[in-house]
Amino acid sequence: MDLQGTKEARTQEEGEGPLEAYGAGGGRSKEYHKNEGRDSHNHDDRSSIHPLRRRQQPFAYPHGARQSAPPVPAAVSRLREPSPSPEAISIPQELGLGPRDQRLLRKARRSPPVTKKTLSELDLPCIMSNINLRMDANFDRDLHFKPDLDGEKGQRKRKEAADYWDSLAAEIAIYSYHAATTDATTEEVESSDGTRRTFDPRLPALFETLQDVIKTLVPERDHPTIMQNLEVPLLMQQIRKGVLDMLTLAKWLAKLLKTHCAPMRDEWADSMVEQIEKGSQSQDPREIVNGLRTLFSILEAMKLDVANHQIRAFRVLLIEDTVPFLQEYFQGKMNRGSFQVEPARHWYLSVREQARRDDANAEARKTTPTAETEDTLKPLEALFRGISAQLLQFSPPTDFPETFLFDSERLWQLRSTVQNLINLDIAWYIFESYVNKHKRYLSTPEETYSTFRSRLWSLMEDGMDLENRIAGNPDNNDDDPDHRGGKRWTQNMRCIALEIARFACAALQLDPVVADEVIVPIEEALEWHLSNESDLFVFFQNSMRGKILATTLTAARRYLPLSPLAICESQRAPMSAALGPAAPQTGTAGASGSVSTSSLALTPQQSDIERIGMRLAHIGVLHWRVWAPLLYLRDEIAMVELEQPALA
Known part of the structure; x- marks a missing residue:
């Protein structure tokens, strides 16, 4: 599961594994990711949202299904065909299931697409330790989780889920058949093409998962009732005897969920009951499965609602704690040698030296006064020059520095x-x-x-x-x-x-x-x-360089004394409006142009460049606070610390 945009929100643990950014892909994204409205969970498969119903469905295991199946002769054992477990049940030939249904019964996933484990990324401890989420919180006021069903990964997830629910529908049909017959057997039977005709059931895992997930969503005082109504051995015994009242169970689940979920989910819960009722009345396994599918979609949506509420509640803490959290995290990685940052340090030193040479050349050529950058801002300006050069160059950079x-x-x-x-x-x-x-x-x-x-x-x-x-x-x-x-x-x-x-x-x-x-x-x-990379491109590249650097440095001067939260909030107002009509023109040594932020009536291009400068300054100032003491100015800081005792 991940967080958008977008972008994959993978929780970065303190282990020794390599670092990954969810955005290299969020990401944005999910499993779970940011985007669109807060309550938009984007369940692409609308069949999981729309009504389907059900009621009492007499489905049961075959008699003796709990007995161990006899060993499979070595001559007919096959690769990728797992040996049947003691719980395996046979696939009746009389049902006339096609090759696809039989294959899914044997090979489709054993657990539902939504489990306690898949939802664990939405738990508060994971949210608080998710570095991608902490970083994105600084740049997106409406950051929230939503299912990520786009792209290749999302398509694969949707197919796996569809295969699981199709296999469950076939499994329910087999339960019904065995409940109505007395000649059920668990003997290892082969079809005419030599494939095994038994499978391991999924319903026990489904009920266990249902119990686990609901317990994470309701107060502890309701757990005894959940354990009583979702007692897996009892439910499976009722299934084997064909007496499970699915409609009563669905109504109880709907009442429980509506007690604890947002009112906007009530209609969805009612749809689930209608689906279960319709399937029970018509004895249609697929309708029953549609109801179960809707049930797990509701559980996922409830978990997302809780997680998104927690993001909003802890947003200020997540933002204000960004710098110390990242410093502690990266320092630990560097101490263990699991994060190599020396190439980034060499990159910074090279762009800083290039900035010194450019300033010296500009000073030698200067014929008119140019606004100069304060000495205290020059190390940060070098960082902006290095990054902006990669943004402006014709050919794409291999990658940005690891930091x-x-x-x-x-x-x-x-x-x-x-x-x-x-x-x-x-x-x-x-x-x-x-x-x-x-x-x-x-x-x-x-x-x-x-x-x-x-x-x-x-x-x-x-x-x-x-x-x-x-x-x-x-x-x-x-x-x-x-x-x-x-x-x-x-x-x-x-x-x-x-x-x-x-x-x-x-x-x-x-x-x-x-x-x-x-x-x-x-x-x-x-x-x-x-x-x-024509002369015309170079001309506009240099013009853009001067404008972006000037605007970025203007924004950086404004952001340096501010807290991360104040910087984040300042992004909502145009920089020109914040500076006021009396703001002077801003230039930068070595830049080929300057941009005025004094006019409140900006041209379209000026407005674009202003927003670019604000975003780049926001990224750069936070980055500088984390990495300047850890890496970029490490030697200078160490030298000052060594000299302090002598000065005393």
């Missing part, structure tokens, strides 16, 4: 956003160049750019705006391998070129039907500049 393990997904999202903005600048430049080449100029460039940007962005993001991407909700279906957006732009090249050509024809007052002589040169220029 950014739990921020890597956020950084990949920022990189994709930055690269899309550069591509957007290139497309706008191609449009302006074509118009200017024909001796025409835009009468309202700001309005035209805003419309141009909106149209191209909608083509690229299927309606998802840039703000949502920066907020940590990337398109999970994006299979661009370099996280640059290049593949999406390439796949939509013709549409983008056509859109640019339409804008050009409108600006030049040409026929609105775009001719090939207009679209062909635009498409060729677009394809070349998006596929190569």
